[in-house]
Amino acid sequence: MSSELTRRGFLGGAAAVTLAACASETEGPRPTGQAAGGPQVTYAPPTSKLSGDLTILMWSHFVPSHDAWFKGFVQDWGRRAGVNVRVDQISVNDLPARIAAEMQAGQGHDLLQNITTLSQYEPGVHDLTDVVKEADNRWGKQLDLCRKSSFNPNTEKFYAFSPGWSPDPGDYRKSLWSEAGFPNGPATWDDLLRGGAEIKRRKNVQMGLGMAQEVDSNMAARACLWSFGAAEQNEQEEVTLRSDAAVAAVEYMVRLFKETMTNEIFSWNAASNNQGLVAGKLSYILNSISAWRTAQSANPAVADDIFFVPALRGPAKALAAQHVMYNWIIPRHARNVDAAKEFLLHYTANFAAVTYHSRLYDLPAWPSLVPQLNGWLDNDPFGAKPANKLSLLKTAVDWSVNIGYPGPANPAVGEVLGTFVLPNMMARAARGEATPARAVQDADREVRRIFDNWRRRGLVAG
Amino acid sequence: MTGGARRTLADREGALAWLFMLPSVIYILALVAVPFALAVALAFSDVTVGDPSFDWAGWANFARNFDDPVFWRALGNTFLFTAVSMLLIVVFGKILANILVADFRGKWLIRFLVLLPWTTPVALSAVAWLWLLDSIYSPIxxxxxxxxxxxxxxxxxxxxxxxxxxVIAVHVWRLTPLAAVIVMAGLVAIPREIEEAARMDGAGFWRRMFEVTIPLTLPVIAVAALFGAILTFTDMTVVYVLTRGGATHSSEVLASWAYIRGISGGDVAQGASIALFLFPLLLAAAIAILRAVRRMEVT
Known part of the structure; x- marks a missing residue:
């Protein structure tokens, strides 16, 4: 017993030192006050005896302190549970190819994680219904957007386990927007156009909604479509893209591009809008809080000037896509399924520590797991100025939805996302290669082709 | 004294030749033939990233390609990048080779520096170019x-x-050194007497270039051009790192579209059928290279 306490103390100290080192170099101010050590990690013995090896493949978190903490966390669990755990963390850009290669080869890690839907992998993974049920029993109801990102209603299978997610608020430069007459930032898509155009005209600082083949452009296109009342599918998973609402959304994006942006947005990768915001070159972007966290150390003056707004209101709704959706899968080739499931439950049980060590980037799929969350958002432990800068995220669940909303994140939605159909639709109209109506029509045709392909395989309804 | 001795392996030329070639044969079978056969099989299947089980799909994946405007755009871009790059690689390679065969102080250092783009891993150099061409921080x-x-x-x-x-500039930058080295080999092989005879006859630089040097090195130049074409035609890294195919697929090539469709989109069979379109052209290029090399051997 005493040796366990000593070990826990050691790990806690090591994690704090590592966090401090990371914070001083790359992640802004160190945590202060009561929250400085982070939540205590809890451990519940597995329901059955575990042994052997467990290998995990996951992303390198955008917030490096999470990874430093996670390595200690997972090793500690392995020692207690009697499992030899190996974690391989790689760039998020490399994950799709790596996961695909392992699935095709039928060998590799026992537990695979990505930050977007993995619905295309359903035929090759274990059903995780028992894990989700156990989690529901322990911690209440899972958030709808996480459930829709991991459950296929047609096969009634939880092909993935989604313990957490990250919202995608608007990040704006307060000084610029105040001068344009919007001291609290834009609240509607119309505000975005008027304010953004004014800032570009006065200051020559452009807006940062990408229209390229990258993830943030995917999210921006969806947020705009939903807010205008359009969607790629309905709840019954029928394709609904071709609509007047979609044409109106594309027409709006064309105006937004012409009046507030430059061709730069066509060349962006996932990091470009972060870099632009941190460099003080963009007035508004749609992104997680990581760009601002980076600015806290890289450019504190800009960080203090960055504020957040929830999803912008459009003619129909005010919705944004999730930014990150954690999807864990256990492939059929996994050798230690029991250990993988137990680890998922242990990891989820400690989501308060996950949220804390990700610097409030990762939010829980089971809200009861992080009762401290609202307190942290009102009084940021990591040096936000003002301290309640993130308090708007308390309502993030109300204005965030899953990819594929109002339907589930099925494999067809995954392919539409992965082949960038929607940002390309926006870009074609913005570049003048097609009228908005034609761009929507062509995109609709492609979406239908993709849906038909997956429907034939029995993975999509309709 | 040796007439009755048993022949050792060293005496059996045929067996020895096979023994020496075996590593190459194994390498080619494992890393070229098997993946190629796999790609052919996948292209006629319905395999996805999550379902490797093989079901015969016939020509359905190819038919879908013909109906896909992005595929045609990628095919056009692939040809355009290859044609323009090949032309520039040959021209610059020839110029560079002429410079590098000349005698001047520090020639070996210059040769070393010129070869660097070719020896640098393409992913690494493409990332460097990504920053050089960045929309905000571009040093250029x-x-x-x-x-x-x-x-x-x-x-x-x-x-x-x-x-x-x-995209073309980066291809030219990284492949010109290879072309230069190949052409250099041809240049140094030209007998000095021929060059001197032409000079004695009063031929100037341009006349010697077009009537002596280029005709004599034409097979080598053809090899350089074909290597440049193949390496540009099959490359995905430069496009994927620099533009990821570009908004509206403006710089999409077959290799990047095959990756996006097959891996990001999850439809492995469709991706394989796109990638397979490269094969007939690569086969023709390979035959052309081999013929050019054979002609060089004859001459």
Whole structure:
């Protein structure tokens, strides 16, 4: 017993030192006050005896302190549970190819994680219904957007386990927007156009909604479509893209591009809008809080000037896509399924520590797991100025939805996302290669082709 | 004394030849033939990233390609990048080779530096170019602004035309050294007497170039051109790192579209059928290379 306490103390100290080192170099101010050590990690013995090896493949978190903490966390669990755990963390850009290669080869890690839907992998993974049920029993109801990102209603299978997610608020430069007459930032898509155009005209600082083949452009296109009342599918998973609402959304994006942006947005990768915001070159972007966290150390003056707004209101709704959706899968080739499931439950049980060590980037799929969350958002432990800068995220669940909303994140939605159909639709109209109506029509045709392909395989309804 | 001795392996030329060739044969079978056969099989299947089980799909994947406007755009871009790059690689390779065979102080250092782009891993050099052409931080734009040639940044990777120019420029940058080395080998093989005879007859630099040097090195130049074409035609890294195919697929090539469709989209069979379109052209190029090499052997 005493040796366990000593070990826990050691790990806690090591994690704090590592966090401090990371914070001083790359992640802004160190945590202060009561929250400085982070939540205590809890451990519940597995329901059955575990042994052997467990290998995990996951992303390198955008917030490096999470990874430093996670390595200690997972090793500690392995020692207690009697499992030899190996974690391989790689760039998020490399994950799709790596996961695909392992699935095709039928060998590799026992537990695979990505930050977007993995619905295309359903035929090759274990059903995780028992894990989700156990989690529901322990911690209440899972958030709808996480459930829709991991459950296929047609096969009634939880092909993935989604313990957490990250919202995608608007990040704006307060000084610029105040001068344009919007001291609290834009609240509607119309505000975005008027304010953004004014800032570009006065200051020559452009807006940062990408229209390229990258993830943030995917999210921006969806947020705009939903807010205008359009969607790629309905709840019954029928394709609904071709609509007047979609044409109106594309027409709006064309105006937004012409009046507030430059061709730069066509060349962006996932990091470009972060870099632009941190460099003080963009007035508004749609992104997680990581760009601002980076600015806290890289450019504190800009960080203090960055504020957040929830999803912008459009003619129909005010919705944004999730930014990150954690999807864990256990492939059929996994050798230690029991250990993988137990680890998922242990990891989820400690989501308060996950949220804390990700610097409030990762939010829980089971809200009861992080009762401290609202307190942290009102009084940021990591040096936000003002301290309640993130308090708007308390309502993030109300204005965030899953990819594929109002339907589930099925494999067809995954392919539409992965082949960038929607940002390309926006870009074609913005570049003048097609009228908005034609761009929507062509995109609709492609979406239908993709849906038909997956429907034939029995993975999509309709 | 040796007449009755048993023949050892060293005496059996046929067996010895096979023994020496075996590593290459194994290498080619394992890393070329098997993946190629796999790609052919996948292209006629319905395999997805999550379902490796093979079901016969016939020509359905190819039919879908013909119906896909992005596929045609990628095919056109692939040809355009290859044709323009090949032309520039040959021209610059020839010029560079002429410079590198000349005698001057520090020749070996210059040769070493010139070869660096070719020896640098393509992913690494493409990332370096990504930063050189960045929309905000581009040092190229910074220099052009400082010397007053431009006012704002050029958006190298955001304007459709500049995007194409950038991709071609990086291909030319990385493959010109290879072409130069190949052409250099041809240049140094030209007997000095022929060059001197032409000079004695009063032929000037350009006449010697077009009537002596180029005709004599034409097979080597053809090899350089074909290597340049194949390496550009099959490359995905430069496009994927620089533009990821570009907004509206403006710089998409077959290799990048095969990856996006097959891996990001999850439809492995469809991706394989796109990639397989490269095969007939690569086969023709390989035959052309082998014929050129054979002609060189004959001459």
């Amino acid at each position: 734009d910074w220099v052009l602004r400082r010397i007053g040639l431009i006012e704002g940044n050029l958006n190298w990777l955001g304007e459709p035309t500049l995007e194409m120019v950038s």
